[in-house]
Amino acid sequence: MNLAVFVIDMINDFVYEKFRNERAIKIIPNIKKILDKAREKNVPIIYLQDCHLKGDPEESLWGPHALSNTKGSEIITELKPHKKDYIILKRTYSGFYKTDLDLLLKKLEVDSVILLGVSTDICVQNNASDLFYRGFNIYVVKDGTASINEENHEVALNYMKNIFNVKIIDSEEAIKLLEEVK
Numbered sequence: 001m002n003l004a005v006f007v008i009d010m011i012n013d014f015v016y017e018k019f020r021n022e023r024a025i026k027i028i029p030n031i032k033k034i035l036d037k038a039r040e041k042n043v044p045i046i047y048l049q050d051c052h053l054k055g056d057p058e059e060s061l062w063g064p065h066a067l068s069n070t071k072g073s074e075i076i077t078e079l080k081p082h083k084k085d086y087i088i089l090k091r092t093y094s095g096f097y098k099t100d101l102d103l104l105l106k107k108l109e110v111d112s113v114i115l116l117g118v119s120t121d122i123c124v125q126n127n128a129s130d131l132f133y134r135g136f137n138i139y140v141v142k143d144g145t146a147s148i149n150e151e152n153h154e155v156a157l158n159y160m161k162n163i164f165n166v167k168i169i170d171s172e173e174a175i176k177l178l179e180e181v182k
């Protein structure tokens with residue numbers, strides 16, 4: 001198994017600002033612990049960062065958010081990327097749409113991905129679908145992801161499990177998985 005970790009949309013607008021989310025704030029320590037272990041094991045960390053231009057299709061649903069070159073689109077300081085980490089800027093839910101993510105995963109020879117971040121039912125789920133189409137093993141950390149409410153979170157976890165063959169794990173299990181990396 002060749003692992004990578006995705007940190008999805010842990011940006012100011014989705015944690016503290018425009019769509020402030022207490023549930024997203026609560027998962028920060030769990031994400032931090034998993035990233036520490038991944039770094040210790042040299043497992044690549046890939047940040048997917050919402051970064052919109054004005055008029056992007058999502059704006060009709062959510063209004064302007066995570067605009068390029070604003071504080072809203074910046075990754076929260078607690079989870080600031082390190083030099084060795086990768087950042088994929090994205091303009092829709094999926095980190096694969098019109099980005100270099102496919103090439104990056106190929107170059108890193110990744111076959112399995114651990115998903116962290118927000119929102120479980122939107123960007124996490126849309127990345128799980130794109131990973132499934134491409135044949136990756138997918139792990140979603142239930143206490144390392146969050147939605148705006150518990151129901152959306154649970155429904156999305158079940159959907160990903162049933163439809164994209166995602167393994168739902170907790171942060172302790174994610175750390176165990178990373179510990180097994182040679």
Ligand SMILES: [Zn+2]
Nearest residue numbers: 050058066092
């Ligand atoms: Zn967006």
